[in-house]
Amino acid sequence: MKIPLSYNARSLLQRPVSTAFTALGIALVVAVFIGMLALANGFRAALVRTGSPENVLILRNGADSELSSSIDRQAASILTSSSHVAVGGDGRPMVSPEAYIVIPLPRKGFDTTGLANVVVRGVSPAVWSVRANLEIVAGRRPQSGRSEVCVGEKMAGRFDHTGIGETLRFGGRDWTVVCRFTAGGSAFESEIWGENEQVLPVFRRETFQSLTFRLKDPGAFEEAKRVLEADKRISVDVYREADFYAQQSQLLGSILQALAIMITGIMALGAVFGAINTMYAAVASRSPEIAVLLTLGFQPRSVLASFLAESALIALVGGVIGALMALPVNGMVTSTTNWASFSEIAFSFRITPGLLLSGILFALVMGLVGGFFPARRAARQPVVQALR
């Protein structure tokens, strides 16, 4: 016969302080667990969402980032005339040969000691149709031939002079901010975009860094890759845009994840030790009670199940509190340097329902592991001795 759960709930209420302590300890572990994975999640999401699977990104052969690549004008025109490039509604190829430059920009509220490295991307006017998830949320597109820029949504508020109509100075020239854009939460939102033909001469560059185009047939990526990489006139590496940016996030993404798992792993071990102690003490102080249960005819395995349930219950309460404690960080914007490009990228903590669930499951596991040995001791208790 099963021992009703209300028995466990009542025994927990019998020792409110110790129950609260244990639950709170587990809650903190779960909160850190969810918080850190939300950080890794947000960082990954920002970079993974940066690319579209329908787009192709081209770098010079051997270059591992846009920063170290270069595509000269001749190569750019060969690539533009490729038959794999989609043609837009206006009859022009959907191609954006891009300049990629990292500039120092003072953070808001800092002087020159708080310089951040910000990406300036010189794009072609076609970029707004090449990249599908772009949206101008305020202002208008920069006009071709003018010294105008569009800033990513995450730039505003973190840097001075990023408001519409304001003047941003970099590369020895003044640029008027004419719009602000979003890009589905991706890394593009941490960048400043101007026209490529304006950006290149200012930085005395003769070549583009990368070239992105929309595939005419989304299924023909492998074919396009084979043809372009085999083309003797150019020496390039061809990536699916989404894969490329996902790969750029790998280093830091896995550092964050490994850190999260290591830190919470050690914390969890400590919390489990604590839970074991608490449950042992609980079992020890209730040995007469357990003996009575056994005498009444409850099976040892019911007693085992009952104590496991009690421990799981504490952990569950802790898990839920922990999840609630972690929730406020959702959407909080933080920034770090993406070492693959040496530039600063802003991203938000991202808590998903799946993450909350795994946090609560994690708590349950801690409770079950912590409860098992004490519960087994309770079940194996010799009745006669305990009843004395």
Add this chain to the structure above:
Amino acid sequence: MKFFHLVLANLGRHKRRTFLTIASVALALFLFASLQTVVTTLERASQFGGARRLVMMNASGFILPLPLSYANRLSAAKGITNVTWANWFGGKYGDDKTFFAQFAVDPKSYLEMYPELVVPEDQKQAFLQDRSAALIGVRLLDKFGWRVGQNVTLQGTIFPGAWTFTIRGVYTPSDAVINDDMMLFHHEYLEEKIGRPGIAGWYIIEIDDADNAAGAAKMLDDQFRNSSAPTKTGTEQAFNASFATMWGNVSLLMGTIGLAVVFAILLVTANAMMMSARERTGEVAVLKTIGFTDRTLFQLVMVEAGFIALTGALIGLGGAKLLYKLSNFNAGGFLPGFDVTTRTLMIGTGIALLLMLASGLVPAIRAARLPVVQALRRVE
């Protein structure tokens, strides 16, 4: 204390419980020390810098080069005692394309500029004389199994192609904050192979008067203000400090997590210790009956709590210190000189003492104040 054996006997009664409690304290403090050391290592890196060294970069961004011709103009400027330059190379090694830091430097002036890079004299001469020579950090010997005299080939990412260097020397940094996993080679070799564009990534300038760093920096920047590549000059320390800010809020994050860890484990541990004390009500009454004073009983409980907290601290903090020291950990080159500081150890010990008070005080006072008759009624 003459009753110390009594404390030990109490600890030995529930061996498993004592072990688990000590282990959780040790884990908490190990984690605390590790996280805190990330913060202190970053802090130290941001404060490092020769007082007389300035760093000059292209004002438009660190990835843009400066003309090599600036070297002569810099050397001729007033109050400048040495000028050297370097370029980021960005090569990868081996089939798995392992990344590590390589710099093309002007060898002679660079080693003069950085006496912190200690190289045996014969290796230094060999490095200076061979145009395709490389000087490597001592860590790379272990990491890649390299030895002096060996040829190594890197794949360039910024400067494409295969680049072969001969290892002619090994340096050991005299200050742990300097990376011991870099490779230096002749800037001249780079220039030659890429068709002499005449570029330097950045200049490092030694001035004669450390107190005039700001003035000297301004004087140099003014000199190049209207040239093709305006410059931005600052002290080496300011450069390192701004590099450290690139990590963003990492310090804050580590600090917050460290606090949460400590608090979480303290809660659970204090709870377990208090519960174990409660079980002993009967015993305490017996001890009082046979003549133990309130004071002694108070001390007994506190010493027991202190023993657990401090043993945990010793294992956790000592373990962190030894582990990072012996494994020569540097977070893949990101955190050179990763070493638990004395300050961190002291803070950790302080936390352990706090734990002793938090977990021992309530049971100790309760033991001291216990009314004997009432408690004895429960003893069978």
